[in-house]
Amino acid sequence: MLNNTTRLCLAVLPLLISTNSRAETNVDKNAGKLHHQRGVQQRIIGGEPVNVGDYTYMTSLQRDGSHFCGASFIGEKWVLTAAHCVDGQSGSGNGLEVLIGANDLSDNSSGKRIAVKRIYVHPNYNTPVDTNNDITLLELESEVDAPAINILSKELADEITSGTMLTVTGWGNTLTDGQNFPDKLMFVQVPLVSNEVCNLPASYDGGITDAMICAGNQAGGKDSCQGDSGGPLVYKHNDEYLQIGVVSFGDGCAQPDKYGVYAAAFNFHDWINSVTKGVNIENTVSFGAIEEGAETEKSISISNNGATEAKLSDFVLSGTGSSQITLDSSACLTIAAKSQCSLKLTYKASSSLGDEVKITINTDSQISPLLSSKISAKFLKVADESIVNATDGSDIQWFNDEDSPWILQSSDIKVGDNAIQAAAIGDNESSQLMAKVSGPAKLLFHSKASTEQGYDFFDVFLDDERIFYVSGQNELFEGRFIEIPEGEHRITFVYLKDSEQSAGNDTVYLDGFERLVKSEPVVVTPVVTPTVEKVKAKSSGGGSFGYLLSGFTMLFLLRRAIAKKN
Numbered sequence: 001m002l003n004n005t006t007r008l009c010l011a012v013l014p015l016l017i018s019t020n021s022r023a024e025t026n027v028d029k030n031a032g033k034l035h036h037q038r039g040v041q042q043r044i045i046g047g048e049p050v051n052v053g054d055y056t057y058m059t060s061l062q063r064d065g066s067h068f069c070g071a072s073f074i075g076e077k078w079v080l081t082a083a084h085c086v087d088g089q090s091g092s093g094n095g096l097e098v099l100i101g102a103n104d105l106s107d108n109s110s111g112k113r114i115a116v117k118r119i120y121v122h123p124n125y126n127t128p129v130d131t132n133n134d135i136t137l138l139e140l141e142s143e144v145d146a147p148a149i150n151i152l153s154k155e156l157a158d159e160i161t162s163g164t165m166l167t168v169t170g171w172g173n174t175l176t177d178g179q180n181f182p183d184k185l186m187f188v189q190v191p192l193v194s195n196e197v198c199n200l201p202a203s204y205d206g207g208i209t210d211a212m213i214c215a216g217n218q219a220g221g222k223d224s225c226q227g228d229s230g231g232p233l234v235y236k237h238n239d240e241y242l243q244i245g246v247v248s249f250g251d252g253c254a255q256p257d258k259y260g261v262y263a264a265a266f267n268f269h270d271w272i273n274s275v276t277k278g279v280n281i282e283n284t285v286s287f288g289a290i291e292e293g294a295e296t297e298k299s300i301s302i303s304n305n306g307a308t309e310a311k312l313s314d315f316v317l318s319g320t321g322s323s324q325i326t327l328d329s330s331a332c333l334t335i336a337a338k339s340q341c342s343l344k345l346t347y348k349a350s351s352s353l354g355d356e357v358k359i360t361i362n363t364d365s366q367i368s369p370l371l372s373s374k375i376s377a378k379f380l381k382v383a384d385e386s387i388v389n390a391t392d393g394s395d396i397q398w399f400n401d402e403d404s405p406w407i408l409q410s411s412d413i414k415v416g417d418n419a420i421q422a423a424a425i426g427d428n429e430s431s432q433l434m435a436k437v438s439g440p441a442k443l444l445f446h447s448k449a450s451t452e453q454g455y456d457f458f459d460v461f462l463d464d465e466r467i468f469y470v471s472g473q474n475e476l477f478e479g480r481f482i483e484i485p486e487g488e489h490r491i492t493f494v495y496l497k498d499s500e501q502s503a504g505n506d507t508v509y510l511d512g513f514e515r516l517v518k519s520e521p522v523v524v525t526p527v528v529t530p531t532v533e534k535v536k537a538k539s540s541g542g543g544s545f546g547y548l549l550s551g552f553t554m555l556f557l558l559r560r561a562i563a564k565k566n
């Protein structure tokens, strides 16, 4: 167990890690989302191109045809990568693809391309410290006939001494200044460093856990870097490459004493077995924002990757507030081999769910006898009269965040005597406000925002679709219209901060709501207008819906991780 001194040291580590983890920076595609990926750009350092036909287990993790992380093919339909590459999000593949065995990413005939069906993040990722257990399995749409890599056994790992040369491969950045992501696969050899040395004050000062290993030269000069994340660190044993690590993070790249840090792949055999041959449940389920009195349904998927039928029993919900949830387990009492079922949860919201709400299930699978999934929600309660009045709206039902409520203020006003302001939230938190409106209608609102550009957001959703956002400075109140179709609709105003830093005044104001006379029924026309500081993000529509859900889930996960440190 960690002692107190170590914990104190670790408390400063998250910032260090998040500025230097080794996923490829790609703000264009992931604005505001990939907190790990901001930061300094450097290189797979001191490396050289591999010979075509070598390291054919090497895999590129891609979205929209662009490489953003490394991975390794471990056989059948399974790929290993880092948890931070997928933002710690278990669940459906969500458009991810892998390219197995390619050498040149610009050559379309190189390698085998296949979609990711499901993501299995290690359940203890980021626990008890950030970036611990940074490992994830990707289940592919079907089995792939390609050379696979085996993972080093625990026994063999114990025999490997520090100084042993290991090899890491990747398509990460090759430049010290600026960016050059090579198309051709690179490799570099680095010596294994003991956890003892890696934990010295000059290096990671106690931040390296048993789930991590380090490699690199004390003088620096050779290392993995941004864009190499998730890729394999391998050991050559009797002419066979065996995977020993997964590229995770480092303080800069190839700096003296700042070794590359890898998830210790050989420590995860049991978990890999339980996923690839056992019964699995999604680690976390989020109902997202839910208002007082509402009822929302959510499905949790359970998959049986074993070769025989699995029987499930003792479905138990526990934790503060869990009595508001009802469960329909009828579809999941037995799961045939290699198939899935859906567990239905219904949350009738009258109060928040505590931090420790979860469902546990027993199975007859010896590999995975107990399943557990954490359940979260953002509860919004009926707003105070003062909030209702300050917005100057009418015919609108308001619901305010219970934990981080929007507040009344009188210094920044568009209409009347006062307006409302998002809560002063910390990193990884959100302050949400919901307006329920019956359409058809046209709603006018005024907002002004001052947030960290590209990372902190003021988002407006019409039901599940993001229709407007600001990230950056929007110093004067600006009016926007929202066309609301027939029926009851939810408009949610979300001020969302990422995992670090602040910029500007770090707040959002809302005022001057007006529900205009009932208009003709209209088709929703999204008001996508990032104002002064334009950030690049995925276009609106279906894409942003997925983005929204994943952002929310991340938020809840991270909040829980923070709570644990207190």
Ligand SMILES: [Ca+2]
Binding pocket: 389, 390, 391, 392, 413, 414, 415, 416, 417, 418, 419, 511, 512
């Ligand atoms: Ca007002």
Ligand SMILES: [Ca+2]
Binding pocket: 452, 455, 456, 497, 498, 499, 500, 501, 502, 503
């Ligand atoms: Ca921020």
